[in-house]
Amino acid sequence: MDADTQKVQLLITKHNTEKKALISILQDIQAEYNYLPQEALKIVSETLDVPLINIIGVATFYRSFSLQPRGKHLVTVCMGTACHVRGGPKILEEFERRLDIEAGETTKDSQFTLETVACLGCCAIGPVVVVDGNYYAQTTIRMVGPILKKYKKKEKKNEAH
Amino acid sequence: MKHISKIKSIEELKQTINSQIQKKTSEKKPVLTVSAGTCGQARGSLNVIESLKKVIKDENMEDKVKIKVTGCHGFCEAEPNIIIHPQGIFYQHVKSEDAEEIITDTILNGKIIERLLYSDPITKETAPKESDIAFYKKQKRIILGDNALIDPTDINDYFSIGGYHSLAKVLENMTPENIIDTIKQSGLRGRGGAGFPTGSKWQFARKAKGDTKYIICNADEGDPGAYMDRSIMEGNPHRVLEGMIIGAYAIGAEEGYIYIRGEYPLAVKHITWAISQAEKMGLLGNAILGKRFNFQLRIAKGAGAFVCGEETALIASIEGKVGEPRQRPPFPVVKGLWKKPTNINNVETWANIPIIIDKGANWFSQIGTNGSKGTKIFSLVGKINNTGLVEVPMGITLKEVIFDIGGGIPGGKEFKAVQTGGPSGGCIPKEKLELPIDYESLTQAGSIMGSGGMIVLDEKTCMVDVAKYFLNFLRDESCGKCLSCREGTQRMWEILKDISEGKGKESDLELLEELAKTVKDASMCGLGQTASNPVLSTLKYFKEEYQEHIKHKKCPALVCREIISSPCQYICPIDQEASVYIALIAQAKFEEALNIIKKDNPLPSVCGRVCHHPCETVCRAAEIGEPIAIRSLKRFIMDWAIEMGYKPPEEQEKPKKKNKVAVIGAGPAGLTAGYYLNKKGYSVTIFESLPVAGGMLITGIPEHRLPKRKLNYDIENILKSGVTIKTNTALGKDFSLDDLFKEGYEALFIAIGAHKSMKMNIPNEDAEGVIQALELLKEVNLGKEVKLGKKAGIIGGGNAAVDAARVAIRNKNTDKVIILYRRTIKEMPAFEEEIDAAIEEGIDIQFLVAPNKVLTDNGKVVGVECTRMKLGDIDASGRRRPIPIEGSEFTVELDTLIPAIGERPDTSYITEKDNLKISKWDTIVVNEESLSTDRKGVFAGGDVVTGPKTVVEAIAAGKAAAESIEKYLEGKSLAKEYKICRPSLYIEPVELTEKEIEEAERPKMPRLPVKGRYKNFQEVDLGLTGNMAIKEARRCLRCELETEDGKKAIGRKK
Amino acid sequence: MINLKINNLEVKAEEGWTVLEAAKFYGLEIPTLCYNEGLSVYGGCRLCLVEIGEGPKSKLVSSCTYPVEEGLVVRTGTKRVIEARKMMIELMLSIAPNSKAIQDLASKFGVTQVRFKIRNEECILCGLCVRMCAEQMDGRAIGFQNRGYKRKISTPFDIKSEVCRLCGGCMYICPVCQLKCQGPDADTTVCNACLTMDPTCLDYYDELQCWMYDAGRCGTCVRETPEKSDSKEQTRNSKAKEKNV
Incomplete structure (x- = not known):
């Protein structure tokens, strides 16, 4: 997706074009485009007068930024300690198996991106999976299929319209 | 959101607070407080709220009852939960469907709904009020308690519980120095983990040079498993704000930041709203409450980096840079954010400030221990019954938190360790449970307090896996600057990975410790300096577990997948490749399945009927349904082989070796040893004292469980392979060990089993009508006529007892059979299915009963006098000890008494001359690994060594003996080589349809109806049909395909 | 002037110096890799570690980044330092x-x-x-x-x-x-x-x-x-050449 120069400029001016607001600016761009397009980063570099290499350094350091376009649906599996001892890794494997991708990748049809997060802080209801902001508590291997089906169905519904 | 207008003076603030408090106390309506933090929402609390609102609207009760949506109440296990004020009734696991009942029953009619009440996991007692629940009893919720009282999105609610009263007090009566002194005196220490005295930090910040100062709230709660800060920020954000405003005033800062994780969207929302409301009310901004005090608060959202919880990295992040920690000194209080003095405190620390100001330093310092004052919030998660956030006074013991508050470990499993302090902390084992919780004691034990994560681990948690997990986390979260941290965590992880995959070497532990020490010493920041803790603490307390992985290639907790492969094969004492033969059955390849079975098991028809199937107890299919019926599948194949008249293909003549080996005892251990020794080319003779071969298989297992035809099929196959059996030849009577050596046998394997029944040691136990269970079983199996009376009583609870009972009830004379057992059904060692069958067949079982004396009349049994028992503490056998109840004697009328209290080996034939060591339990003492005795060339195994154990363990002993004897005869070392568990081949998995997966169910074994079993010994279990077997085999999860080897074999590896 | 002790030697250093700079000034050798006089300090290779402080609170720090402090006690060759360096x-x-x-x-x-x-x-x-x-x-x-x-x-x-x-x-x-x-x-x-x-x-x-x-x-x-090497190197090289014959 190409970054709209105007849009990006607006996001920068929203933070008073301050160098120190770099992370907040990147967070806004990430929220807008679902990833950080190369063009957008170049615009930020020019506008803030920060070397591009530094912007890239920040963008790749923090987990919540993605330099690759993300799929339509973001599946996040929690890998916190409590979720781990309750079988979290098996849930991740089941997602990997069904989507035929590894954690950090996006399906070929750009529908799903599978990621892990170190801890969501919902340890009591682990293992936890979040899809598009919806939290699933006490996930089991058996729930993985139906969860994916729900979002695939959404696609079919949207297509039908 | 009503009524937000600027408060212009301290007096006005006090009035606002008072009026809100008045409003609250004069509220007469009952209030339904629903927990709707992130977890509550994930569990459907928003739906519950909607349903409640709808019911209230429909019933026109809007002015009769209020709903208050709060943050998390802390008892996460119970969410969604509702607390009904003013009564304080606590409902848990509330669903939308319950809304109507709650309104009509509880609100309107004051009736308590039992099923929604909390019930103790062990005693099952219900607790109607929050104050009755064990989870809350030992807590002191000076911070979290408020969560259940307020709507976090409404500042007026915060006023109504006295919020911002401390701010008023501070601005009215206290100087910055007063405030700092108060905090110092209170003894408050930083709650983020390091525990630095807060008052001192504030003082340093105040005294630091410069006019511009900053305060920061560290809300980057990155420790996996910790979510206390999230709960405070979601549920009571104004408390944090109030603490910060007071802090800013004390230190002299005009700007502050709350650095909050991006992964906490709801908390971000609530804090943002809170700041906006506080600003609108003039509690933030310029000239706060008319005083010369400006303070602006901003939010900085974290972008996903655990290291940004470290103060200097956090500062770098706010400055818009990568989160790389900086060298200290200079410390942030001197040179922090933009090189200005900065005071950073954790959320919980800030949340403590208002109450310290309000109630005074003295009050606060009364709570806790000498060195650690106040309370601490812990997130109690993992393998624990009552998961949730607990706030306890410092000094409470770990045991109290885990067992009294936490309710212990679910599933009756055993506690193993508790992990505190997150990835920077360590594991604390069982032995240290009485440890009081405070900063110093946790550090001394090898862990740290940390931010408060408390992850409980049980016997099914592998400590190597836990260490590996943390190192994996740390190698990813390390900022990467320091070589020691970046490379060190990576290399430690690599070593742990190898160990967890069975590739560990002896030298690994030493290298791990050395590397761990260096990483700790050489790294610049807290992350690197504590990165070694998970490794060092697990090595300290659980070294044997590491050794098991390295030396024996075993994972005792059954977790490490590369070591376990398929748990059924892993746990099987004879290494049967269950998942392979099951996979073949699924494809109807019965002959190949048979070959897999026979490869490792010379007595499969027996095992397919009577094995205690440890494989099924660890089968992973049980996690999503029921374990695979592995034993029945094995039996199916063996029955198929017999029915088809299967003839194995001609085997090539194997080269014969010149050595002769003698096996004493043709039971399962002896037969197996003979079979494998013969296969290796040795000339084997088995000496058996009875007229028939089989040992306990023929003398101890009744025909209705193991038909002679099936047993003989297995024994015939062993004989056909070339093994010679000499029956009616007994050790001691017909020959001695020396005789065998003289005859040219070069190695001996003693496997005479345990056939001597233990005496009860009560009066008259030799009367007429008393027959030992083993005697009864043997006589009946050998076809002799046995006279039993009308009413038979069996003393005991093992398989022999139940077998004897089921044999007795088949006796033509006997009408009634009763089993008398001294403990409860939970402790009864017999197989569950046997006990069920016995009850089915009309056998009575009485528990907690022990015999005192046999009552006789003319030397014949007429009854037995018994005492009732109760259970006491756990004894040496691992079971709870039965204690007689005084004066509870009673008589059971019988004419036949069958004791079955245990067996021992009869080693009376073994004399001093034989040079073998005999233990006090009459067993032969051997080297556990090689089964060699003290005498050269003499080996022993099976029940004669272990005491009565299972069939498959005896077969395993036979196999091991054969290996050892071969090594001995070839002059090699007898040391055991440990290999990793892998199947001999990998079969393609079958694809199940969605429907199949939905409907998959373990089949019920077809059985002979009770009527058909009357007074005969027909086999009761009839066996699965072909279709049932294939269907069941398809249900197998094929765990061996999940290892790297397995994936590669079927081409699944990427 | 700031007074500190390096390897029991009383030394003086300017304010703003790092321990490494002070040591170099006095000719004390501390190995480095990521340090270069013409570039800013980084402190990533952890070779220049020295032990500061005494007793149970002593710790290892990278001398290239650690600023000199009044009364600081520095030791460059303790067991801890050597083991860390080797690792x-x-x-x-x-x-x-x-x-x-x-x-x-x-x-x-x-x-x-x-x-x-x-x-x-x-x-x-x-x-x-x-x-x-x-x-x-x-x-x-x-x-x-x-x-x-x-x-x-x-x-x-x-x-x-x-x-x-x-x-x-x-x-x-x-x-x-x-x-x-x-x-x-x-x-x-x-x-x-x-x-x-x-x-x-x-x-x-x-x-x-x-x-x-x-x-x-x-x-x-x-x-x-390099054709021009100092005399020591030349002798060493020719000796090596002799050996390899």
Whole structure:
């Protein structure tokens, strides 16, 4: 997706074009485009007068930024300690198996991106999976299929319209 | 959101607070407080709220009852939960469907709904009020308690519980120095983990040079498993704000930041709203409450980096840079954010400030221990019954938190360790449970307090896996600057990975410790300096577990997948490749399945009927349904082989070796040893004292469980392979060990089993009508006529007892059979299915009963006098000890008494001359690994060594003996080589349809109806049909395909 | 003037100096790798560790970043320091066994084994090239990316940088690819032979990290064998040549 120069400029001016607001600016761009397009980063570099290499350094350091376009649906599996001892890794494997991708990748049809997060802080209801902001508590291997089906169905519904 | 207008003076603030408090106390309506933090929402609390609102609207009760949506109440296990004020009734696991009942029953009619009440996991007692629940009893919720009282999105609610009263007090009566002194005196220490005295930090910040100062709230709660800060920020954000405003005033800062994780969207929302409301009310901004005090608060959202919880990295992040920690000194209080003095405190620390100001330093310092004052919030998660956030006074013991508050470990499993302090902390084992919780004691034990994560681990948690997990986390979260941290965590992880995959070497532990020490010493920041803790603490307390992985290639907790492969094969004492033969059955390849079975098991028809199937107890299919019926599948194949008249293909003549080996005892251990020794080319003779071969298989297992035809099929196959059996030849009577050596046998394997029944040691136990269970079983199996009376009583609870009972009830004379057992059904060692069958067949079982004396009349049994028992503490056998109840004697009328209290080996034939060591339990003492005795060339195994154990363990002993004897005869070392568990081949998995997966169910074994079993010994279990077997085999999860080897074999590896 | 103690020696240092600078001033040798006088300090290689303080609260810090303090007690050769240093060298060897600079350090400090899996990467992330490019050459074409074990140095988007002027500074300053060690033992990965061999120059550059993407065509990394060496070296070399006959 190409970054709209105007849009990006607006996001920068929203933070008073301050160098120190770099992370907040990147967070806004990430929220807008679902990833950080190369063009957008170049615009930020020019506008803030920060070397591009530094912007890239920040963008790749923090987990919540993605330099690759993300799929339509973001599946996040929690890998916190409590979720781990309750079988979290098996849930991740089941997602990997069904989507035929590894954690950090996006399906070929750009529908799903599978990621892990170190801890969501919902340890009591682990293992936890979040899809598009919806939290699933006490996930089991058996729930993985139906969860994916729900979002695939959404696609079919949207297509039908 | 009503009524937000600027408060212009301290007096006005006090009035606002008072009026809100008045409003609250004069509220007469009952209030339904629903927990709707992130977890509550994930569990459907928003739906519950909607349903409640709808019911209230429909019933026109809007002015009769209020709903208050709060943050998390802390008892996460119970969410969604509702607390009904003013009564304080606590409902848990509330669903939308319950809304109507709650309104009509509880609100309107004051009736308590039992099923929604909390019930103790062990005693099952219900607790109607929050104050009755064990989870809350030992807590002191000076911070979290408020969560259940307020709507976090409404500042007026915060006023109504006295919020911002401390701010008023501070601005009215206290100087910055007063405030700092108060905090110092209170003894408050930083709650983020390091525990630095807060008052001192504030003082340093105040005294630091410069006019511009900053305060920061560290809300980057990155420790996996910790979510206390999230709960405070979601549920009571104004408390944090109030603490910060007071802090800013004390230190002299005009700007502050709350650095909050991006992964906490709801908390971000609530804090943002809170700041906006506080600003609108003039509690933030310029000239706060008319005083010369400006303070602006901003939010900085974290972008996903655990290291940004470290103060200097956090500062770098706010400055818009990568989160790389900086060298200290200079410390942030001197040179922090933009090189200005900065005071950073954790959320919980800030949340403590208002109450310290309000109630005074003295009050606060009364709570806790000498060195650690106040309370601490812990997130109690993992393998624990009552998961949730607990706030306890410092000094409470770990045991109290885990067992009294936490309710212990679910599933009756055993506690193993508790992990505190997150990835920077360590594991604390069982032995240290009485440890009081405070900063110093946790550090001394090898862990740290940390931010408060408390992850409980049980016997099914592998400590190597836990260490590996943390190192994996740390190698990813390390900022990467320091070589020691970046490379060190990576290399430690690599070593742990190898160990967890069975590739560990002896030298690994030493290298791990050395590397761990260096990483700790050489790294610049807290992350690197504590990165070694998970490794060092697990090595300290659980070294044997590491050794098991390295030396024996075993994972005792059954977790490490590369070591376990398929748990059924892993746990099987004879290494049967269950998942392979099951996979073949699924494809109807019965002959190949048979070959897999026979490869490792010379007595499969027996095992397919009577094995205690440890494989099924660890089968992973049980996690999503029921374990695979592995034993029945094995039996199916063996029955198929017999029915088809299967003839194995001609085997090539194997080269014969010149050595002769003698096996004493043709039971399962002896037969197996003979079979494998013969296969290796040795000339084997088995000496058996009875007229028939089989040992306990023929003398101890009744025909209705193991038909002679099936047993003989297995024994015939062993004989056909070339093994010679000499029956009616007994050790001691017909020959001695020396005789065998003289005859040219070069190695001996003693496997005479345990056939001597233990005496009860009560009066008259030799009367007429008393027959030992083993005697009864043997006589009946050998076809002799046995006279039993009308009413038979069996003393005991093992398989022999139940077998004897089921044999007795088949006796033509006997009408009634009763089993008398001294403990409860939970402790009864017999197989569950046997006990069920016995009850089915009309056998009575009485528990907690022990015999005192046999009552006789003319030397014949007429009854037995018994005492009732109760259970006491756990004894040496691992079971709870039965204690007689005084004066509870009673008589059971019988004419036949069958004791079955245990067996021992009869080693009376073994004399001093034989040079073998005999233990006090009459067993032969051997080297556990090689089964060699003290005498050269003499080996022993099976029940004669272990005491009565299972069939498959005896077969395993036979196999091991054969290996050892071969090594001995070839002059090699007898040391055991440990290999990793892998199947001999990998079969393609079958694809199940969605429907199949939905409907998959373990089949019920077809059985002979009770009527058909009357007074005969027909086999009761009839066996699965072909279709049932294939269907069941398809249900197998094929765990061996999940290892790297397995994936590669079927081409699944990427 | 700030008074401190280094190895029991009373020394004086200027305010703002680092412990490393103070030690160097007094001629005390502390090994370094990522330190360069002309560039800002980084403190990443952890070779220059020294032990400060005494008793149970003593700790190791990187002397290149630690500022001098009044009354500071510094020791450069304690057991802790030596063990940490050796482990750092061992780790570096396991990453880049072909670096002469690292092999030299191994020889000097007695590192005779590498117990980790060899990775054969050509970069130990010391950051000298990044600082060279940014501070001395004002290029800012390369920088650190990612974090933890995935950390790397590269250009934006891993393609040729628009601001790279092909100056070769990064190659020049890199301790790993300056000189290749020809002698790491296949079994131990440790060479220890550089004291008896000619300094070698790069004969191959297939797997170089060359951000100039010219794969050696620029000629910077290929150097002539130095003709002029000091007398000590000459004697050493000729002795070696005699031995090898």
